Amino acid sequence: MLKIENLHATVADREVLKGVNLEIPAGQVHAIMGPNGSGKSTLSYVLAGRDDYEITQGKITFMGEDITEMEPEDRAALGLFLAFQYPIEIPGVTTTTFLKTAINAIRKKRGEAEIDPAAFLKLQKEKMTQLNMSPEMVKRGVNVGFSGGEKKRNEVLQLAMLQPKMAVLDETDSGLDIDALKIVADGVNALRGAERSFLVITHYQRLLDYIKPDVVHVLANGRITATGGPELALELEKNGYAAYYDEKAA
Amino acid sequence: MSKATIKVVETFMPPSSPRVEALPWLLRGGAHAMPDGAPNWARALRQTAAESFAANGLPQPGQEGWQFTSLRHLEPQHYTQPDAVLTGNVPAPLLADSYRVVIVDGVWQSHLSLLPTGLKIAPILQATDIVPHAEEYLLGLGDMAVNPFKALNAAHLRDGFVLALDRGQTLDKPLEVLLWTRDGVAAYPRILYWLGENAEATVLERCAGEGRYFINAQTDIVLQQSARFTYHRLCEEAEKASHISQTTIHCMKDAHFDAYNGAFAGALMRQGYEFKLLEKGVYSSLTGIYLKDGQQIQDFTVLAGHYDESGVSAQHFKGVVDDQARAVFQGKIHVHRPAQKTDGYQSHHALLLSDKAEANAKPELEIYADDVKCSHGATAGQLDVNALFYLRARGIPEHEARALLIRSFMADGIDKIIHPDIRNLFFDRLDAWLANRGKAAA
Ligand SMILES: Nc1ncnc2c1ncn2[C@@H]1O[C@H](COP(=O)(O)OP(=O)(O)O)[C@@H](O)[C@H]1O
Numbered sequence A: 001m002l003k004i005e006n007l008h009a010t011v012a013d014r015e016v017l018k019g020v021n022l023e024i025p026a027g028q029v030h031a032i033m034g035p036n037g038s039g040k041s042t043l044s045y046v047l048a049g050r051d052d053y054e055i056t057q058g059k060i061t062f063m064g065e066d067i068t069e070m071e072p073e074d075r076a077a078l079g080l081f082l083a084f085q086y087p088i089e090i091p092g093v094t095t096t097t098f099l100k101t102a103i104n105a106i107r108k109k110r111g112e113a114e115i116d117p118a119a120f121l122k123l124q125k126e127k128m129t130q131l132n133m134s135p136e137m138v139k140r141g142v143n144v145g146f147s148g149g150e151k152k153r154n155e156v157l158q159l160a161m162l163q164p165k166m167a168v169l170d171e172t173d174s175g176l177d178i179d180a181l182k183i184v185a186d187g188v189n190a191l192r193g194a195e196r197s198f199l200v201i202t203h204y205q206r207l208l209d210y211i212k213p214d215v216v217h218v219l220a221n222g223r224i225t226a227t228g229g230p231e232l233a234l235e236l237e238k239n240g241y242a243a244y245y246d247e248k249a250a
Numbered sequence B: 001m002s003k004a005t006i007k008v009v010e011t012f013m014p015p016s017s018p019r020v021e022a023l024p025w026l027l028r029g030g031a032h033a034m035p036d037g038a039p040n041w042a043r044a045l046r047q048t049a050a051e052s053f054a055a056n057g058l059p060q061p062g063q064e065g066w067q068f069t070s071l072r073h074l075e076p077q078h079y080t081q082p083d084a085v086l087t088g089n090v091p092a093p094l095l096a097d098s099y100r101v102v103i104v105d106g107v108w109q110s111h112l113s114l115l116p117t118g119l120k121i122a123p124i125l126q127a128t129d130i131v132p133h134a135e136e137y138l139l140g141l142g143d144m145a146v147n148p149f150k151a152l153n154a155a156h157l158r159d160g161f162v163l164a165l166d167r168g169q170t171l172d173k174p175l176e177v178l179l180w181t182r183d184g185v186a187a188y189p190r191i192l193y194w195l196g197e198n199a200e201a202t203v204l205e206r207c208a209g210e211g212r213y214f215i216n217a218q219t220d221i222v223l224q225q226s227a228r229f230t231y232h233r234l235c236e237e238a239e240k241a242s243h244i245s246q247t248t249i250h251c252m253k254d255a256h257f258d259a260y261n262g263a264f265a266g267a268l269m270r271q272g273y274e275f276k277l278l279e280k281g282v283y284s285s286l287t288g289i290y291l292k293d294g295q296q297i298q299d300f301t302v303l304a305g306h307y308d309e310s311g312v313s314a315q316h317f318k319g320v321v322d323d324q325a326r327a328v329f330q331g332k333i334h335v336h337r338p339a340q341k342t343d344g345y346q347s348h349h350a351l352l353l354s355d356k357a358e359a360n361a362k363p364e365l366e367i368y369a370d371d372v373k374c375s376h377g378a379t380a381g382q383l384d385v386n387a388l389f390y391l392r393a394r395g396i397p398e399h400e401a402r403a404l405l406i407r408s409f410m411a412d413g414i415d416k417i418i419h420p421d422i423r424n425l426f427f428d429r430l431d432a433w434l435a436n437r438g439k440a441a442a
C-alpha cells in the first residue's frame, strides 16, 4: 500500500531523513519508534506533503501512485491521513464545518456526491460517542481551548470520519492518561481491517500494548536502523535507543 | 429634501489667499443655496467652514494625520452636486422588520421614510425645532483646519436629518438608514442622532451607490444620561467610490454605545471616529471590519477622548488586505486629567494576503490622569502556514483552505454583533467576498 524508497529530506537546509526505506502492505500496522529529534515527525510531514520539507532524493508510492510531488489535498483524497503530533487550533471554524468541508472536498475529487448532511451528523455523533467526546466539542473552533488529550481525540475523530486507507499517527499517545489512551486505541482498533494500514509513530512502547503492531521499526538519526516484531518494542523499552544509534555509523 | 428643487447657486467669496485646489470643490457645480428661512447658525457655520476649506484646501501629502492615505483618487472634476430629484429606484431594505430612512445623494427622502408615529425626525436645518440647542453639537466641529473634510461637509450644509428620541423612548425595531449615492455625485449629508435620557435605539446604516461618486458624511451622535445606542454601519460602496466620513459620539453619564463598522469595497475610504466620553461611567465600543483588494484604501482614524471618570472605550479593528490594497489605522486615546479609572483599549489586526498589500498602524496615547488602564495592540501578519497545511492534509484544496482561514480570522469580530440578522448580513458580505476571491483564483 505504501512504499518509501531511499527517502532523503531536508528541513531548514538540514538533512533530517537520510535514506528511509519502508514498505507497508495493506491491512498491516507498522510502528516507528525512535528518540526525540530522530526525524519521526519529519517523516510524517513528508508523507503528508508539507511543502517546507524538501525531498532531495527518493520516492514515495501510495496506492500504486508516485505521490512524491503530490499536493497534500490530493494525497488525502487518495486515502492518506496524518494525525498530527501537534494539532492546530483554528478559531472561528467549528470541527463540524471543518470535517464536512474535508469530507466533501475529498468526495468531490473522487467524483462522488456530497455527503447527506443528516447522515454526516449521525456518523459524527456515533464516532464521538465511541471516543467519549462531549457533543459540544465539535461546535467549538477546531481544537480551540482543547486540552492536549482532547486535541488527540479530535484527531482520532477526524480519522474515524474520513476513513482513509492509510493513517499515520504521530505520537497520538503523548499527553494521554491511561483511560484516554484506551479510548483512543479502541477507536483506532475499530478501524483496523484488511484494506486499511497504519503507521503508528510513538516514543513509548505503552501504546503498542493497545494497538498491536505487525512490525516495529526503529528510526534513529534519519534512518531505519532496526526492524522486528512487537518484541522489538519491548526490548527498546527495557534497553533504550543507545544501541541503535551506533548502527547509523555502520 | 426632494421637493425643494433649488436652482440658485450661492456664490462664495473666498478669502484673500485661497488654496487653489480648494476652489473647484467649493465652486464647481455650486453648493446648493440655503433655502429661505435657514437658521442663522447654519448660515454662519457654512460661511466659516467654506472660508476654512478655502484657506486650507485638501490635506497635502504628508500632512499630519494624512501621511498614509493618498487622496489621488479624489478629483473634483468627477463630481457635481445635482438637484437630487429622485428618479428611479433605490435598493430595497436589507432587514425584513425595520424602520426606514432613505438618503439619496446626501438628501433625505422624507417620503420614503417608514417610522413609528410620534418619532421626532426633521431636516437637519430644522434640528433646533426638535432638539433644543442642537446647534451646539452641529457647530462643534473642532479644528476644521486639521480635518478639511469636516469643513468641506459643513461648507455644503443643507441636507440630512436629525432624529431625536425623547427621554425613555425606545425604538422597538432597528432603524435602517440607506445612504445611496449615484454616479458623478458629490454628497454631503449631515446626520444627528439624539437620544434623550434612558432612550434606546439600534441603527443600521448602509452606505452604497453606483458608479464613481464621493460621499462626505458628517454624523453626530448625542447620548444623554444612560441612553443606549447600537450603531451598525455596513459600507458597501461602489468600486470607484470615495467615502470620507466623520462621526462624533458625545456621551453623557452612564451612556452605552456599541458600534460595528463594516467596510467592503470602495476605492478610497477614510472613516474618522471621535469618541467624547464627557461624563462619568460611559461605555463605548467600536468594532471595525474590513476587506480590501485591488488598490483600495481603508483608513480608520479614531480618537477616544476621555473627559471624566470611569469611562470605557474599546475599539477593535480587523481586516484583510489583498493585492495592492492598503489599510491605515490611526488610533489615539486621550485621557484628560479628571478622567481617572479610565479603561481604554485599541487594537488593529491586519491579515495581508499579498506581498504588495500594506497595513500601517499609528497608535498614540496621551494621558494626563494617573489611575488609568490604556493599551494598544497592532499586528499585521499572513495566513498561518501550519493551519493551511493542516486543512490541506485533510483534503481541503488550497484556495478553499485559505478562504476558511480568512473567515476564521474575521469571524470573531463579526460574531460580536448581537442582532442576528445584522450579523448575518456582515457574514454574507464576507462570504461573498471570499467566493469572489475563490472564483478569481480558480
Ligand atoms: N520546521 C523545522 N525547522 C527547523 N528544524 C526542524 C523543523 N522540524 C524539524 N526540525 C529538526 O529536524 C529534526 C527532526 O525533528 P522531528 O522530525 O520533529 O523529530 P521527532 O519527531 O523524531 O522528535 C530535529 O533536529 C528538529 O530540530
Ligand SMILES: [Mg+2]
Pocket (backbone or CB within 6 Å): A040, A041, A042, A085, A170, A171
Ligand atoms: Mg515528533
